Amino acid sequence: MKAAPICAAHRSPWMTGELELFREQARRFVEKEVLPHDPRWQKQHHVDREIWDKAGRAGLLLPDVPEAYGGGGGNFAHTAVFTEELGLAGIWSFNNAVHLICAHYILNHGTEEQKRRFLPRLASGELVGAIAMTEPGAGSDLQAIRTRALRDGEDYVLNGSKIFITNGYLADLVVVVAKTDPSQRAKGISLLLVETRESPGFRAGHPLDKIGQHGQDTCELFFENVRVPAANLIGGGEGRGFFQLMADLPYERMLVAISSLAMIERALDLTVRYTRERMAFGKPLLEQQNSRFKLAEVRTTAAVGRSFLDQCVQRMMEGTLDAAAASMAKWWLSERACEAIDECLQLFGGYGYMAEFPIARMYTDARVLRIFAGANEIMKELIARTL
Numbered sequence: 001m002k003a004a005p006i007c008a009a010h011r012s013p014w015m016t017g018e019l020e021l022f023r024e025q026a027r028r029f030v031e032k033e034v035l036p037h038d039p040r041w042q043k044q045h046h047v048d049r050e051i052w053d054k055a056g057r058a059g060l061l062l063p064d065v066p067e068a069y070g071g072g073g074g075n076f077a078h079t080a081v082f083t084e085e086l087g088l089a090g091i092w093s094f095n096n097a098v099h100l101i102c103a104h105y106i107l108n109h110g111t112e113e114q115k116r117r118f119l120p121r122l123a124s125g126e127l128v129g130a131i132a133m134t135e136p137g138a139g140s141d142l143q144a145i146r147t148r149a150l151r152d153g154e155d156y157v158l159n160g161s162k163i164f165i166t167n168g169y170l171a172d173l174v175v176v177v178a179k180t181d182p183s184q185r186a187k188g189i190s191l192l193l194v195e196t197r198e199s200p201g202f203r204a205g206h207p208l209d210k211i212g213q214h215g216q217d218t219c220e221l222f223f224e225n226v227r228v229p230a231a232n233l234i235g236g237g238e239g240r241g242f243f244q245l246m247a248d249l250p251y252e253r254m255l256v257a258i259s260s261l262a263m264i265e266r267a268l269d270l271t272v273r274y275t276r277e278r279m280a281f282g283k284p285l286l287e288q289q290n291s292r293f294k295l296a297e298v299r300t301t302a303a304v305g306r307s308f309l310d311q312c313v314q315r316m317m318e319g320t321l322d323a324a325a326a327s328m329a330k331w332w333l334s335e336r337a338c339e340a341i342d343e344c345l346q347l348f349g350g351y352g353y354m355a356e357f358p359i360a361r362m363y364t365d366a367r368v369l370r371i372f373a374g375a376n377e378i379m380k381e382l383i384a385r386t387l
């Protein structure tokens with residue numbers, strides 16, 4: 001399924017001719033290299049490793065990282081465009097969001113040596129990135145994590161476990177959130193770069209069995225006396241991790257917001273097509289007043305959401321997007337996506353409940369948007385703090 005034609009008439013104010021070309025390239029890549037393999041990836045619960053190399057060669061993995069570090073040299077709009085194209089195609093197996101997030105911790109907070117050592121390899125796909133914050137006993141309350149990294153000579157010794165880690169099965173480089181001072185909450189947290197292939201004591205579990213996003217390798221990670229060189233402490237100073245996370249979480253939340261809107265647009269497109277064809281009581285479903293009203297509501301949600309999202313993308317590009325606005329975009333659009341997909345699924349009747357229908361898969365794929373990258377209740381807390 002190509003980009004949603006119903007909403008395609010909208011041109012975001014931040015779009016340029018160069019970005020249109022990038023969108024075309026991204027769309028072709030998704031059609032040729034991703035979509036044909038997606039059903040198989042969903043069955044095996046992870047993508048093929050080669051897709052990362054292919055996306056790296058196509059310059060799609062780190063579009064908003066400077067060329068000096070191997071990236072595409074673009075800005076946040078490039079990332080927004082690729083994220084939209086994956087969302088409009090209904091793809092959740094191959095997704096570079098978490099890979100980008102990992103790279104951005106290095107770009108924004110790493111030492112020059114760390115940037116040169118890791119970013120070009122993340123850009124080419126030689127390394128697959130992940131970010132490991134959540135633990136079995138601590139998700140929303142990040143300051144309560146128990147994974148420890150204690151200094152021993154030139155290394156840190158890492159012990160603990162993480163859960164629900166996207167890209168966990170294939171990851172070569174994991175930004176691990178750990179306590180370098182377990183006696184402290186926020187001030188005891190640091191971010192460490194763990195090279196999984198060179199780390200005895202590291203183990204990734206099998207991809208977890210989720211209700212949706214089946215092609216995405218979401219895993220548990222285990223660290224047992226893993227020695228991490230002190231040179232892999234992001235930024236080089238202990239205790240800065242929580243503040244680094246707070247600075248970069250808006251980026252992650254914007255990616256969820258962009259995916260959410262793309263899903264609303266895709267659901268609308270799929271459902272308009274279906275209800276045009278499906279006959280009931282002698283006329284197409286789209287001519288029944290309820291179908292028209294429901295789809296008019298979804299169309300309105302997409303238009304209103306697009307307007308706010310465009311504003312946020314613009315502010316991301318300018319570096320002025322605050323944490324509260326990113327939280328607003330994340331919670332509002334992810335809630336609207338789940339509602340819109342639910343309403344659309346209803347118009348498919350029994351077919352909407354059949355796994356082979358894309359709308360059914362969207363229903364389960366979308367649900368986690370309200371939970372990950374910070375649960376929506378946490379988003380509202382962050383917004384409420386600004387009142």
Ligand SMILES: Cc1cc2nc3c(=O)[nH]c(=O)nc-3n(C[C@H](O)[C@H](O)[C@H](O)COP(=O)(O)OP(=O)(O)OC[C@H]3O[C@@H](n4cnc5c(N)ncnc54)[C@H](O)[C@@H]3O)c2cc1C
Pocket residue numbers: 098131132133134137138139140141163164165166167210213218368371372373374375376377378381
């Ligand atoms: C598919 C998937 C992929 C993920 N990928 C990653 C990843 O790559 N890296 C990573 O680190 N994590 C990842 N996560 C973890 C995700 O970020 C956490 O699940 C999320 O932050 C919630 O944490 P929790 O599951 O521990 O829920 P809890 O913290 O136990 O919270 C449960 C619920 O309680 C409510 N709640 C919690 N705190 C408050 C509060 N203060 N006020 C009001 N209500 C509250 C919310 O409704 C919340 O959903 C992923 C999760 C999933 C399901």
